[in-house]
Amino acid sequence: MIKTVRPRIYSKFEINTIVFYGTILLFTPLVLVFTYVFGIEQVFDIKIYILILVIVSGIIGIVGTIILFIKRDHLKRQVKATYISEFYYLVTISIFGILGFIVLYNYLGGSPQYIANIFILLLVVFVYILLTLGRKFFNLNYSRKK
């Protein structure tokens, strides 16, 4: 008998947890990348600004974790076949997040000549993580014909 491998469908709790911690991880670079365009470094001391952002993301992280645990049972009962929109959100913030990490590197005094190398490295890491997450948790079938 041929055994068919059925993908495990994860509940909204697992997906929301991934999306939330992804957002928290990318929060500082995401804010940095948009403020960088408006030249925030000319107005504030950038190191204090980054510290404030890290503290804010920490606070949001703690509050979000508490909310996630309060809603845990309710979210665990909600299931979707695929989580495409959640995955798209993760991809979009990852693209800006990669650029944000480069801005962070720039602010922390990194040499501009290595920006391209860091960009490619970050891109490869993010693409690998996203592909793995997409296949395993978000139930996306990349080889499916359009």
Next chain:
Amino acid sequence: MKKRPISDETLNRIIKFLAIIVLGFGVVLLAIQFQDFWNWILRAIRAVIIPIGLAYIGALIIFPLIKYLEKKGVGPRGFSLGLVFVLTVGLIFAAFYFLTPLIINEIRNFFADDFPIIVDYINNDLRGEFIFGVDLYDRIITFINETNVIADTVDSLVPNLIASLSNLLFPLLMAFALLPILLIFYLNDYEVISERIRSIIPPKHEKNAAELASRLNQTVGAYLRGQLILMIVLGAVATIVYKLIGLKYYFFFGFLVGVTNIIPYFGLLIAAIPPIVYSFIATSGPGPLLVLVVNVVLQFFEGNIFQPLIMSHQLSIHPIVIIISILFFGSLFGTLGVIFASPIAASIRVIYRFFRDLRQEKLKNNVTEATST
């Protein structure tokens, strides 16, 4: 071999077809005979069509948000509509308030600092660096000076441009003034208006027309929402990357990427030319090769990540079809044709598929009827 006689049904269809062609010719002949009258009628229609069309486009973008809020329990309609409306107006106002001074400042700086250098470069240094040789450069300059080609072209273009702008300006200003009011009424009574339009259609075709309208709304709405997000995302990414590589006027060039992205495939190409040319002439900042590489990478990301992600295969039309439709509708309707070429092509495909499905369903029903009897 004996020829089969033409059936009454076929004959009827041919006569109908011929009558339509003759009528069409008649209308064209009338249009030529009473050109002033038709122009008058067309102007009146255009004055109505532009605001209504803009309101329809706005509704297609905003209505899903109102529906979403209502699904989440934010209501009644007036409240959710007000919320979305205030949010949209606020966002547009904030974008204008913060971005316009930055872009204007960059343009002003360009004309104050870099424009004289560029003019000086063209007048003095370009001759020595001209890649096709000094001889050809001198011939081109002599030709320009002798024929006065630049001044003549500007003289002939400017009055036409002013005339067409003044023709368009009034209806456009009217449309933008009317748009918020039209949009509020349209969104408030969205279902009622759809129902009224539906009631005009004869009952025999009502179901099919409703199905077709729903499919078209879905496709055009998805395209417009996707395109708007794509423009914002790409414009933002381009601005950030341009600043990262140290390109001057990154706001203006990034803004250009966002705006020109409304034209599929050609948009990014058009937006890539000014920064490349600028980096070629500028004495400081990144080299033209780096700017070119950034634009190629942007093009790659746009085609392979952003477009499929944001458009979510709603408009999975072959690139060749999109390019042909851009050329065709562009030559028919000008700039508007270029901008709306993709949704028009998608709508034509939706209509074609709808009628194909309808025919297949009809055939299936006929076969089932025949087998049951």
